[in-house]
Amino acid sequence: MSEQLTARADLELAGEPVIPASRPGLRWAMLAVGLLVALALPWFIYPPVAMDIAAWALFAISVDLLLGYTGLLSFGHAAFWGTSAYVTGLIAINAGVPFPLAVLGGALAAMALAVPIGYLSVRRTGIYFAMVTLAFAQMVYFIANQWRSLTGGENGLQGIPKSFFGIEAIETDSFYFYYAALPVILLGVLVAWRAVNSPFGQVLVAIRDNPARARALGYDVERYKIMVFVLSAGLAGLAGGVFSISHGFASLQELAWTTSGKVVLITVLGGIGTLWGGPIGAGLVVVLEDRLASSGFNGVGIITGAIFIVIVLAFRHGIWGTARNGVAAWMRRRRSGAGGS
């Protein structure tokens, strides 16, 4: 696994700088298109589903921050998404504050949880890191399952309100709610984007590619890993909080290991190490699940599983990575062709 990741990382480095460094305009244009798509989404997709896509997109980005940029495969990110879902729900039910505040509270709780988990798990890499994070996530799952007075056990935490300054359209209509909640998601994306396009992000990439060398250069590798782990947990928390507010409940499903698996699938499907991969993978998987659920076809898992296998075998860089590399190769060929004539 880690060998593959490293091999991928080399390819990544070869391909990555082409677009951003030489074409900053293109990057801004892409951001604008992305923003436009995010804003237009509920016009084309049923609003609650659009909200799910946005939440899963940020969740996938948070995983990508670890997997793509730091080379850490967390298999327990449901712990942060789910913890925030419950905490957000409890704040919204008991305090009655506007939902962005509740979501923020949930994200902070997820970050607080990530400090000890991160502290203990970043000492390991590769499959061991994945297993340790999974173990912690399962612990959180069982605590939530047992702590019935707080979480409702397997019935879940029901009846979470969408309080928003008493504006009825937002509180009752999922279409308007989407626009109220989207800024929270975009805030998370912005944080992730700032993080990877900063010296901090450069250090992360250095740690991913050659931790020994990064340490030799004087960077405290463990501390950086904990920092990005906590940051990632906070973003997952933001996403999980929005998700639970949007659905009006938090359930054990949010903490289950299948949720951790699904977000890794989404991230890999979209393409890791790009930030764009997460939203694309989320769009694909969530829409697919939604469509297949009403199609009368009895094997949703077979389809998503098959797509995953095809993508991993045939398009190792995920959808976004493959598309970007294709475009980059095409541009390079065109440029060298123009230079030759």
Added chain:
Amino acid sequence: MHRKKTLALAATAVSGSLVLAACGGGGPSASGGKISDGKVVLGLLNDQSGVYKDLSGPNSKVAIQMAIDDYKAKYGDKAVAKDIEIVTADHQNKPDIANTKAQEMYDRDKADIILDVPTSSAALAVANQAKAKKKLFIDIGAGTTALTGKSCNKYTFHWAYDTYMLAHGTGGVVVKNGGKKWSIVYPDYAFGQDMNKSFTAAVQQAGGTIQQSIPTPFPNDNFATYITKAQSTNPDVIGIMAAGGDLINFVKQFNQAGLQGKTDLAVGLMFITDIHSLGVDQFQGTKFTDAWYWNFDDQNRAWADKFKEKTGTRPSFAHAGNYSAALQYLEAVQRAGTDDADAVVKQLEGKKINDVFLRNGEIRAADHSVLHDAYLVQVKNKSEVKEDWDYEKVLETIPAQEAFGPVSGDCKM
């Protein structure tokens, strides 16, 4: 420089979209007719691919279609609902999918009612949607008493069974028939704890004693030590509250320990599909409470024959429950003369019903719990089984008023 431009662009995009949103986002306007949108839409939301697929799943659509056919045949030209449609979705036992699909059914598919929804967390999520959208929801597949307790609302009905009924049916009647001393083994999570509490109350109320209650991890594969411990006090009955795969493991190990036939086994929650999948010889002699059994009497059997013609299999209680709920909903629409949710609720509340599923049925107005006769059954010995699915013999009919609990104080309509 670039950043400024982008910010300006983004601001334009945001404000533009918001203006568009404000203009075009108006909800669908209600049509003036008696039947909204000109047709009645029944939404079937259940597990079509996972563990409850056989219990309810796609065959419940056949059952609902049978209800529609019977309704049309009965009223012909006088039918208020002329155009009736079924929409289905697979919630995969995940509450978030159930939640989104329920919204979609009510909003986009214009469903007037959602039926079935097994898995408690999913059912509770749909109940909240029904309340928010002011449309009907009749739950058949889920067992939680919270549907008629803390989460009860005007638009939600609980049709077939709940954990109180299971506990008091099995616990109470088995004690009455001589099974006085009990050991209970239960999985240590919400469902198991509730079942343990309900069974303990039911057994003690009937004059029995609980010698020990043994919690097990959940999920769990190896029950050997718990079985030995449960047997150590020589109980008349061992009650097992596990469900699904855990139940199947427990029963296998119970039999391997040589206890089959020596100590009575009472199961908290079991479906006829469990017997079918594990084999009747593994379960023979086991007692449990069923909401309905296809081979109970001629009326049930006649309906089950019709069902078998269409599906090739015998119906579970959930299939009959879906039929009954759909039929009674359509009858209520007929009486109300409209599919307006409030009018239909008024027709359903307090209604006394006898149909193929509900015997001595009554829709209790106070909490929308549907009371009806339940059955304490015993799994037949293999030699007694005459045909496929002929697995149960009914030991006792539990009268409707005794089968279900009193109105919960938590329920505020």
